[in-house]
Amino acid sequence: MGVAARRVDFALGRLLMYHGRAMFQTTAPGKIILFGEHAVVYGRPAIAAPVNGLQATATLTPGRPGQGVVLELPDVGDRMAVTADAAGQPLAHVTALALEVLRLVPPPDWTITLHSTIPVASGLGSGAAAATAIVRSLAAAAGAVLAPAQVSALVFESEKLFHGTPSGVDNTVIAFGRPVWFMRGQPPEPFTLAHPLTLVIGDTGVASPTGIAVGDVRRAWQAAPERYEALFDAIAQVALAARRAIEGGDADALGPLMDHNHETLQRIGVSSTDLDRLCQAARQSGALGAKLSGGGRGGNMIALVWPDQAQRVVQRLLAAGAASAIVTTIA
Ligand code: PMV
Secondary structure, eight states: OOTTTTEEEETTTEEEEEEEEEEEEEEEOOOEEOTTTTGGGGGGOEEEEEEEEEEEEEEEEOOOOOOOOEEGGGGGEEEOOTTOOOTTSSHHHHHHHHHHHOOOSSSOOOEEEEEEEEEESOOOOOOOHHHHHHHHHHHHHHHHHOHHHHHHHHHHHHHHHHHSSSSSSHHHHHTSSSSEEEOSSSSSSOOSSSSEEEEEEEEEEEOOOOOHHHHHHHHHHHSSSHHHHHHHHHHHHHHHHHHHHHHHHHHHHHHHHHHHHHHHHHHHHHHOOOOOOOOOHHHHTOOOOOEEEOOOSSEEEEEOOOOOGHHHHHHHHTTTSSSHHHHHHHH
């Protein structure tokens, strides 16, 4: 943003004036799944929380006359005009749907530029965050207020294109911007933590599209339904115990529950040697517990730490080969 920019507070984002032209800037956070990934696709509960240190940012500016809505994705060197039948590209698709819901038909001449600090294909909700920031920018420019559930429902449509059979947990936690207890097909329950939790997020540096891991789990479940249903039930039990511990402020109980959840994910077949090594390194350097987070096979792991241990765990993860390690607080 240049020095000519002047900021004005705006209900759903920021209205900025740039050389006399209105701009809207909106954001959406990344997310982690604390408990319950994969089992959540099969109707079991999951606990997820936003990661506010990682963000997708959409900046909406007036475009050229007659261009319609154009998405600029400079981070990946892409640019696309949004058409009503943009069903092939998740972000164009969610933009077209939001234009319809907001009754912006015919579409105005707007350019939406997206930047994101959320690594892609790594279990941190990059796709859902990008879509959420875009929907929010359109609502802000239209002067409309969309409830979190409405934003979430729109973003869910793009999630289906990103990875086939999403549970909806990513779009829900990102649109609500709060820790949630989530079960497929039920209204999410945002909930309050008794105490903030400090987590270290370690990135294997291995991109792993969620759709592939989810597809492999589905085939394994079809081949051995009883075994997989029992594994999903075990994860559901852990998620339930974890919710009690989080609401009761019992961080000591949470660590072993994370370890337990990771072991079950190993048995489901979605861990990797990199994820296992980073989880082990975190535990050995004082973390209370550690597990993979998200689709698995690569992407990120999370470790629960006491705040004064966080930097030690970060250093240990980097020494064990993590591409990056960041500290985040879930509150
Ligand atoms: O990898 P992510 O961040 O998209 O998380 C996916 C979580 C899964 O449970 C594996 C899939 C889903 O749709 O819930």
